Amino acid sequence: MTDDARTVPAPDATPMARRTLLDLAVGATASGVGLLVLLPAVRFATPPAQPTPGARGSVVGRREEFGENTARVVSLDGEPVLVLALPGGDFRAFVARCTHLGCVVSYNPAREQIECPCHGGRFGCDGRVLAGPPPSALRELPVVVRRDEVMVVRG
CATH class of the missing domain: 1.20.5 (Single alpha-helices involved in coiled-coils or other helix-helix interfaces)
Incomplete structure (x- = not known):
């Protein structure tokens, strides 16, 4: 070659x-x-979606299943929702995602606060920011108690 x-x-x-x-x-x-x-x-x-008028509620439990000053996280339409049973028999519900980066929050009954495990954000039982990096309050969802059933309204 x-x-x-x-x-x-x-x-x-x-x-x-x-x-x-x-x-x-x-x-x-x-x-x-x-x-x-x-x-x-x-x-x-982006603004959060608001419940539409006439939206139906999802039953998250019976009144007697909730102890006073307790909470549970339920999934509604694939989104985590924190349902609080407050002293005096009142209920509140919030989208259970921290407004900082979207981590799932939980309730600390000893402090009576909602806490984010990711960056130490803390919220009051009314959803407002108490401490940490969250820029805004948790989004509250309407709660209806009908015939001892606790329902959270999703729009």
């Missing part, structure tokens, strides 16, 4: 293909990080 019969790749073909692949990988990573940063900002900027 002679030297003329061998195929020699162009000197820039391999490095250019690697560089293009590297550029695409860096671009995709930067786009992914950008979306992760932007998503909470978009969720914060």
